[in-house]
Amino acid sequence: MSALELRGLGRAYGERVALREVSLTLEEGRTLVVFGPNGAGKSTLLRILGTLLRPHAGEVRVLGDELPGDAWRVRGRVGFLGHDPLLYRDLSARENLRYFARLYGARETRVDALLGELDVLGRADEPLRTLSRGTVQRIAVCRAVLHEPDLLLLDEPTANLDPAAAELVAPLLARGTRVVASHDPERGLHDADVVLGLRGGRAEIAAPAAQVDVADVRRLYG
Amino acid sequence: MRTAAAVLRKDLRLELRTREAVPAMALFALTTFVIFHFGLDRRSLEGELAAGVLWVTLLFAAMLGVNRLFVAEREQGGFDAFLLAPVDRTAMFAAKAAGLFAYLCAVELVAIPAFVVLLLGPGPGAAFPELLLVLVLANAGVAVVGTLAGALAIQTRARDLIAPLVALPLLVPVVIASARATAPLLAEAGAGAFPAKWPLILALYDVVFGLLAYAVFDYLLED
Ligand SMILES: Nc1ncnc2c1ncn2[C@@H]1O[C@H](COP(=O)(O)OP(=O)(O)OP(=O)(O)O)[C@@H](O)[C@H]1O
Ligand SMILES: [Mg+2]
Numbered sequence: 001m002s003a004l005e006l007r008g009l010g011r012a013y014g015e016r017v018a019l020r021e022v023s024l025t026l027e028e029g030r031t032l033v034v035f036g037p038n039g040a041g042k043s044t045l046l047r048i049l050g051t052l053l054r055p056h057a058g059e060v061r062v063l064g065d066e067l068p069g070d071a072w073r074v075r076g077r078v079g080f081l082g083h084d085p086l087l088y089r090d091l092s093a094r095e096n097l098r099y100f101a102r103l104y105g106a107r108e109t110r111v112d113a114l115l116g117e118l119d120v121l122g123r124a125d126e127p128l129r130t131l132s133r134g135t136v137q138r139i140a141v142c143r144a145v146l147h148e149p150d151l152l153l154l155d156e157p158t159a160n161l162d163p164a165a166a167e168l169v170a171p172l173l174a175r176g177t178r179v180v181a182s183h184d185p186e187r188g189l190h191d192a193d194v195v196l197g198l199r200g201g202r203a204e205i206a207a208p209a210a211q212v213d214v215a216d217v218r219r220l221y222g
Numbered sequence: 223m224r225t226a227a228a229v230l231r232k233d234l235r236l237e238l239r240t241r242e243a244v245p246a247m248a249l250f251a252l253t254t255f256v257i258f259h260f261g262l263d264r265r266s267l268e269g270e271l272a273a274g275v276l277w278v279t280l281l282f283a284a285m286l287g288v289n290r291l292f293v294a295e296r297e298q299g300g301f302d303a304f305l306l307a308p309v310d311r312t313a314m315f316a317a318k319a320a321g322l323f324a325y326l327c328a329v330e331l332v333a334i335p336a337f338v339v340l341l342l343g344p345g346p347g348a349a350f351p352e353l354l355l356v357l358v359l360a361n362a363g364v365a366v367v368g369t370l371a372g373a374l375a376i377q378t379r380a381r382d383l384i385a386p387l388v389a390l391p392l393l394v395p396v397v398i399a400s401a402r403a404t405a406p407l408l409a410e411a412g413a414g415a416f417p418a419k420w421p422l423i424l425a426l427y428d429v430v431f432g433l434l435a436y437a438v439f440d441y442l443l444e445d
Contacts, residue, residue: 052302053445076308086299090240091232102228103307127239143303 001064003028003151003177004049010057011044018044019201021058026194031178033188035205036198037221042181043083045198046153049179050080063151076104079149081157081173085140089129093120093139096128097146104147114142118168133160141169152178185217225309229317234324236294243290244328251283251333259340266343273405276337277397280330281364285386287325288368291318292376301376305443315369315439323365330357342408349407352416356407359424360400363431367392370435373442392431399423 004026011019019041026032034042047053049062051071060067062074080086087096097111115121118138128136137160144152157173157180158166182188189195195212197205197220204220205212237243258267258275267275295301304314334357371389375381403420 050306052305072308075306078306080302080306082299082302084299084302086303088232088236088294088298088300090236090294095232095235099228099232100303100307103225103304103309105308 001028002026002061003030003063004032004179005061006058007060008058009045009048009055009060011041011048011053012056017201019048019198022196022198022201022203022206023058024194024196024203024206026177026179028177030193031180031191032194032196033192033209034179034181034196034198035183035185035188035217035220036181039200040198040220041201042198043155044201045196046080046082046155046179046181049151050078050153051075052080076147077149078151078153079144079147080153081140081144082153082155083159085128085136085143087128087136087140087143090127092125092127093131093142094124096139097142100143101146106147110146111142114146114172115139117172118142118165134162134165137161138165138169141172145172150176152176152180154178154180156181156183185214189214189217223313225307225313226316226320229304229314230320233317233321237321237325242293243287244325246290247283247286247325247329248332250286251279251329252336254279254282255333255336255340267341267408268343269409270401270405272342272408273401275341276404276408277360277401279337280326280333280360281390281393281397283329283333284322284326284364284368285389287322287329288372288385288389289375289382291322291369291372296376301443311440311443312436314443315373315435318372319365319369319435322368323361326361326364327357330361344408344410349416353404353407355421356400356403356424359421359428360396362428363396363424364393366428366431366435367396370431370439370442373439377442395427396424399427 002025007023009019009022022045034045036042044053048055048060051067051074054068063077065073067074093115094111098108101108101111112121115124118141120135120138123131123135152173154173161169180191189209189212192209195205195207195209196203197217199220205216368389371385374388375384378384399420403417406415406417
């Protein structure tokens with residue numbers, strides 16, 4: 001069974017088409033890296049895969065279940081890390097994560113374990129609005145992997161992280177099947193098993209990483 | 223249920239910390255009573271007029287709470303994180319309605335005594351249990367409809383306008399029934415007869431809108 005199967009996926013916001021005719025398959029345990037300039041549709045794709053948006057056209061199977069019909073079966077098996085941390089600013093890291101642990105049915109002991117692993121235990125009781133963007137992003141990573149999801153959906157996961165922090169979160173985000181939106185051709189290609197290059201919502205590239213080189217990716221942005 | 227309890231606990235904790243809803247609602251009610259006190263040019267109110275002033279003020283105060291209800295979820299992404307969770311979505315509705323109910327009770331704890339002191343002629347002493355019953359039933363109705371309207375409005379741009387615009391007409395029956403029920407309790411010649419009809423209507427309203435909200439809330443959260 002493939003972890004992801006897209007056939008002719010399309011999505012529009014009102015009149016504006018954000019994705020059209022996107023097709024690909026991704027096997028379990030593999031990494032799909034999505035490239036594309038701003039507004040290409042990367043976040044839209046990730047939100048569809050995470051069941052936050054409905055597909056408007058085509059077929060989407062995630063972890064064997066058809067979207068949007070069986071979305072309820074997919075929820076709880078995906079870990080989503082978007083542009084926004086999806087955390088409450090006036091709650092502390094520990095309060096946020098305990099709350100989400102309850103919602104996601106994760107063990108509460110995992111909260112402190114993860115905070116420790118990402119080196120934020122020292123500030124775990126301060127409200128998030130007093131923390132730096134990078135620190136909040138680390139806590140968002142904790143939130144995304146709290147329930148040990150089978151599929152990780154990562155929208156530019158290291159955007160606010162310094163190199164040391166990026167290294168710290170890497171092992172947490174390096175397991176299972178992954179879909180990663182990226183603007184970094186070299187790193188992205190290095191991580192990828194399959195590459196999707198979007199431009200204006202269309203798949204200009206949809207191929208195994210071995211068949212794609214950095215110049216192909218750069219051309220998307222040109 | 224466990225999910226609803228978790229969401230409610232989180233909301234109450236946020237409210238205790240940020241004090242965004244309840245103080246604004248209470249302050250609004252108090253200010254309105256003061257304005258009526260000076261604006262009405264009479265020493266004290268009783269009966270139907272007193273009941274009308276009380277319920278209209280409480281209703282508008284409630285709208286402030288309705289407008290705050292989903293703001294943190296929307297602006298800080300709590301909605302998305304909730305939608306990603308493998309939980310029953312009506313838990314969010316139950317938690318928000320329970321939270322709004324609690325806010326209303328807290329506001330009334332301040333507003334009712336202020337109303338008695340500033341505006342009311344006769345003391346409501348003997349009729350207190352009946353008044354309490356009407357308050358609880360009315361709060362439940364406002365909480366259910368307010369939560370529904372708040373959830374509907376949060377997806378729109380002019381949400382501070384949309385929520386009251388949706389909620390107020392739907393809540394007209396609550397105001398009528400509550401005012402009719404309380405008017406005899408606030409009458410000059412001691413408490414008049416308490417008409418059982420109006421509390422029954424309130425209870426019926428609560429049940430109908432509770433079921434309605436339960437049925438449609440899921441769809442309000444869909445994209
Ligand atoms: N909520 C929305 N309402 C209307 N249009 C939207 C919405 N979200 C995205 N769009 C539009 O859909 C298109 C794709 O946006 P998307 O956010 O998926 O791009 P992206 O590839 O993630 O870009 P970036 O690199 O800037 O994150 C854009 O044209 C954008 O304007
Ligand atoms: Mg994006």
